[in-house]
Amino acid sequence: MTTVIEKMACKIRQDIIEMLVQAKSGHPGGSLSAADIMAVLYFSVLRIDPARPDWPDRDRFVLSKGHAAPVLYAALAERGFFPREELLKLRQTGHFLQGHPDMKKVPGVDMSTGSLGQGISAAAGMALAGKIDQKDYRVYCLLGDGEIAEGLVWEAAMAAAHYKLDNLVGILDHNGLQIDGRNEDVLNSAPLKAKWEAFGWNVLEVDGHNTEELLNVFDLAKNLKGKPTMIIAETVKGKGVSFMENAVGWHGVAPSPEEAEIALAELKGGEINGC
């Protein structure tokens, strides 16, 4: 199973580079850091059906860090929600893949996001709806580590614990970098584990690039009752492309065609991370 998922993560990373070089803008760093998490979710964890994106009993996924749209679009396309060719029309006038996810335009997108902090709040609302209706679907929400400076994240965290939303799983893509620099330099959010625990969540920690560990931790989260769960995934921003890894400058800049060529060669050649 893990090798299939790893291959898919590698394809998703290649898709991200191909999309961004075409679009000439977008966010590679935070998309690449989440590729393994998304591959695990879309090719193992999520109960979804590409033929029925509006299936009422499906698991939901909310990309609270909406600027990582390329990783979501790549996962959805690879999973069969829409043709892969669409990926190359990202951010172009008249095409449906918006710069940030639009639930009304893209099959498989469960919430429109992009304004940070709002995704987790809506995801918690979906989880509450599941509880009201006594449905067994689960809601997964990917957050950025810079994003959690938003006050709304903590409003949502408090309410999700208050309403015992154990059908809600957050994943914190902890790559340590945000637009203006390192998290601890821009606005320190440590200690992460203690914060989420203090807000009434179960906290699990995982290597966000180890698919086997990720599978285990999602499995474990399913059995934790009475509280929402936050998975703090340690990741590397730009993971898989040597010159993008841990480089602040690759937050919101698209690669040039030459840079993309090198990136794709690395990803296809399996030089890093067995890709």
Place this chain on the structure above:
Amino acid sequence: MGVKAGLVKNGKIATRDAYGQALVELGRENKDLVVLDADLSKSTKTADFAKVFPERFFNMGIAEQNLIGFSAGLAAAGKIPFASTFAVFATGRAFEQIRNSVAYPRLNVKIAATHAGISVGEDGASHQSVEDLSLMRGLPNMTVLVPADAQETYQVIKAAAAYEGPVYIRLGRLAVPVLFDDSYKFTIGKANVLRPGRDVAIIANGLMVGEALKAADILLEQRVEAAVVNCASLKPFDSETIIEVVKETGAVVTSEEHSIIGGLGSAVAETLSENYPVFLERVGIKDTFGESGRPHELLAKYGLTAKDIIKAVARVLIRKHSI
């Protein structure tokens, strides 16, 4: 069905009270209806619903952004959430949540905000929204409703629940006269001509409709025939009816308990300038914040009474007849 007689005192009842009653009835009719509040349920009257349907009432605490965010998620999963707090906090504190999580994805969230306008009274300017309609009217996909009395509120709430999409409903704290009976019919997107008139049209919404009717009575004694139009559906805006009435009168006065910037006065001015320019005067809050005081004293101080409408009518008629 209509407003319960028991709630009306001396012919008056606040629109928020009618909201509370309508919610309970809707809760019985529709199991998907859920209600959220931000620690103001006794004031917004959502406590009425909470008492009958505790399993469908969710207090979000003093966290308005999350009130809207949760509502968006609930709507995305098929629920019909009514989210309530004071108008200042609903539209101000949570503006961007309304914009990006509700209006943009066109989710089926109803924002029923109470304590709108300066008739909030003693709490003062921090709690008196004079700009909420301006904020909501500017949002694509948003429907904006401003009922005048309890009967209309009752119908507005039912119409909002039946409508698929985001709706902002502006409600008041102050007890206001019941103007309409069961025969009154509110429709989203329609203005109601309450009385015809050929000299001037008074276009109002919210508690200023009652003042407009009073003004029209007094004007008639002075042989001025004023048409009165209730524009509860601020958006979608019924340009057709407004233009039709104004063609008859050639002069118009707008009247609202809101800033003259961005609300009803602006909507009427925009429509008429483009389609049928006539002389216009705007009665409303003149680009200023309110202050603490008794509601009726404040309404008088800020120029929001029948007397102020009559003065505006006099001004507009002088202009009309000077050409």
